[in-house]
Amino acid sequence: MDDQTRMMTGLTGLGGLQQADVGDPDSVRKQQSLGQPQQDIGDILQQIMAITDESLDEAQARKHALNCHRMKPALFSVLCEIKEKTVLSIRGVQEEDPPDPQIMRLDNMLLAEGVSGPEKGGGSAAAAAAAAAAGGSPTDSSIEHSDYRAKLAQIRQIYHSELEKYEQACSEFTNHVMNLLREQSRTRPISPKEIERMVAIIHRKFSSIQMQLKQSTCEAVMILRSRFLDARRKRRNFNKQATEVLNEYFYSHLSNPYPSEEAKEELAKKCGITVSQVSNWFGNKRIRYKKNIGKFQEEANLYAVKTAVDAANVSAQASQANSPATPNSGTSSSCYTD
DNA sequence: TACAATGATTGCAA
């Protein structure tokens, strides 16, 4: 006898139940003795399905009646037997998922940006770096810094509230499914392992939704960062003194306007800018000078004169320092050097 | 407001 036939045989005893008769073995016996044709499994299933269309009280009553039915243990044991055979085929399906590298990357990024985890200066550091790279004044950078932080805080807040919603929905849904399964376990065999597996499936589904949230949050942070890190958007001209220092070096090394790394560092220090800004400046200057030497000739002459005067001053200072007969030499030369 | 000046970025070559 195959499983289905056995089940059908077991279930035939439940056939022909009327709503009022359910739970009343006498009425079943009466119906059987009256020679009513055996009804097929469809009837009983229909009755079970009909429970959902009934009011809560009616459904409860019918459920109770089905649970108390004398054939219920037979049905349950048949289901157990079938289960035992089928569970072997699904056993292999259950395996532990390795941590998703994509989720790990997103988590790391959100953590580094200060969106997830404890609120700290992750994003602030990025904003400060952005301001420094742009060469903005301390006041400007602090304004942008707070602006960046405010926007990041906004993203953080949205992220956390959405995450909370997802987690709440997940736990509600999990509870709901677990209650359903527990309830169903009265009529069909459901092991705790199966409930666990179902919970894991639900969590996987919700975690894929979470991944989408994390992904869009990361995108928002990247857009915010790129907006703040794009130095072109908040370019500031170097101050006059810095430009003079750079021009002086450029025109005094016109035959080879390529400062060494040490010279770049020195110039950067003098001008209050970064080494890469010095490199940019020399790159731009060389190309623009080469393109239009005529235009820069006047400027070149000006700095040549300035350099000559400075050199003369230095040598005068040196010669005066070597002559002890000259009084107040320091005060007279300082008016040229300044 | 148009335009020149200027600092930064990008793509390519050496």
Next chain:
DNA sequence: TTGCAATCATTGTA
């Protein structure tokens, strides 16, 4: 990696 050349985006000025 560095420098060049082209280009972008912003600032400063007439």
